[in-house]
Amino acid sequence: AHVTFKWLWKTKCTPKIKVFGWFLLSDRLNTRNMLKRRHYNIGTNLDCLLCELHIEETVEHLFFHCTFSKECWCL
Template sequence: SDRLNTRNMLKRRHYNIGTNLDCLLCGQHVEETVEHLFFHCTFSKECWRLLNISWTVQGDRLTLVEILKAQHPR
């Protein structure tokens, strides 16, 4: 819903953030999007691992969250 100020979203809204859209958390040459930040970023993956959560399936973010909710009902 474009509520998280990712570099991708800020660029679309014409904020002056320069041309580098790379993820700041992992430092890889990957565009910082919501999907990347929560599901693909190496930093985030390590945080999820500490919570004993792994994103082993592919899909859009809503599907992934629904699967997680089914696996962890609390």
């Protein structure tokens, strides 16, 4: 296993946060991009629902570029 995963599971945070971190690092979060890749019927609109811009909802967008998420991180 990668050293990041070992570090994640040894941290003292709650299991809920550990599992979320594991999903994030393993590219398993159910973003609209991921659901399309897994052939879920979500339609053709892959735009971010949080910032309502015409930008595809990916993990990178949600955590680093989305204006809504940036405001939440700054609180």
